[in-house]
Amino acid sequence: MNITEELVNEIRNKTNIVEVISNYVPLTQRGKNYFGVCPFHDDTNPSMTVSPEKQFFKCFVCGTGGNAISFVQKYEHVSFIEAVRKVAELSDYHPEALNSVVVKKNVDERREAILKCLHDLNLYYQFALNTPEGQEGLEYLESRHLDSNLQSKYKLGYAFKDGKATIEYLKKKGHSIKTIEDSGIAKMLSVGVYADMNEGRVTFPICDPDGNVIGFSARILVKSDEPKYMNTPETYLFHKTNNLYNFHIAKDAAKLKGYIYICEGFMDVFALSRAGIDACVAIMGTALTKEHIALLRSLNVEIRLCLDGDLPGQTAMMKASAMLTKAGLKFMVVDNQ
Numbered sequence: 001m002n003i004t005e006e007l008v009n010e011i012r013n014k015t016n017i018v019e020v021i022s023n024y025v026p027l028t029q030r031g032k033n034y035f036g037v038c039p040f041h042d043d044t045n046p047s048m049t050v051s052p053e054k055q056f057f058k059c060f061v062c063g064t065g066g067n068a069i070s071f072v073q074k075y076e077h078v079s080f081i082e083a084v085r086k087v088a089e090l091s092d093y094h095p096e097a098l099n100s101v102v103v104k105k106n107v108d109e110r111r112e113a114i115l116k117c118l119h120d121l122n123l124y125y126q127f128a129l130n131t132p133e134g135q136e137g138l139e140y141l142e143s144r145h146l147d148s149n150l151q152s153k154y155k156l157g158y159a160f161k162d163g164k165a166t167i168e169y170l171k172k173k174g175h176s177i178k179t180i181e182d183s184g185i186a187k188m189l190s191v192g193v194y195a196d197m198n199e200g201r202v203t204f205p206i207c208d209p210d211g212n213v214i215g216f217s218a219r220i221l222v223k224s225d226e227p228k229y230m231n232t233p234e235t236y237l238f239h240k241t242n243n244l245y246n247f248h249i250a251k252d253a254a255k256l257k258g259y260i261y262i263c264e265g266f267m268d269v270f271a272l273s274r275a276g277i278d279a280c281v282a283i284m285g286t287a288l289t290k291e292h293i294a295l296l297r298s299l300n301v302e303i304r305l306c307l308d309g310d311l312p313g314q315t316a317m318m319k320a321s322a323m324l325t326k327a328g329l330k331f332m333v334v335d336n337q
């Protein structure tokens, strides 16, 4: 069934644009209208006005405007029907008729293939951790106070030293060399011969906001000239600057608690998790980016900056503070000396 105009109007009538937009951008009331920082351009002053009377929003600077549905469509980059669904959901309005509307999703086959490959690989890494060869990985994790609960919560693993066999394993599971290359996990030894680039390392999967594995950070266990940590290179799916480590777990906890901690690396996330705090993400050694800000903004909670107390950490903290201030996000700095 297609979505009817009647149903769209019904949803529009039942929703309050102020409530819907507040889920994405903090709004403050001035007179009849509400104001907020516009998410559609690099806004510093609240340039976007929201009118509950007209059920309309408009940015005075970039000119973007529309109703609650078009706001969600633009903000979330989703189809019209998906935006209608989302608005109904945010308004706590669940008309029967909406359930029978078929959402035709554009399936991105390349993306699906990479996700499946990385999913299988991560299961293999998790399995390897609990084999005799994985023992040294296990010992390392335990020396960092990462017990079996944390190991399974964060899906930590170990990559067998025989990296060629790992690639063969993936091929047997039906993944093409093209997909394996696309996933960013293979190094080419000679023409047509590939090995797992994480071989012999402890693996920390990095997930997208939906919890899909999109890359890895892998730590070496022996003394070597190689870098201590190796990260998946930029791939079709993995863009370091777009991702906040642990966002998939933190997002729900943050909404529940009303705050989110931003830390430096995944070890900080594990430490907070041990202390019972799930509402935390790590920027993984990069500066805070526009994409990070968009993710944080979507939570609409207080941000608690908790970067390292050393000089680079403090410099990063000042830069992050400036960016958050510019973006109009509420935050506090946690003393971490």
Ligand code: ZN
Pocket: 038, 039, 040, 041, 043, 047, 059, 060, 061, 062, 063, 064
């Ligand atoms: Zn604007």
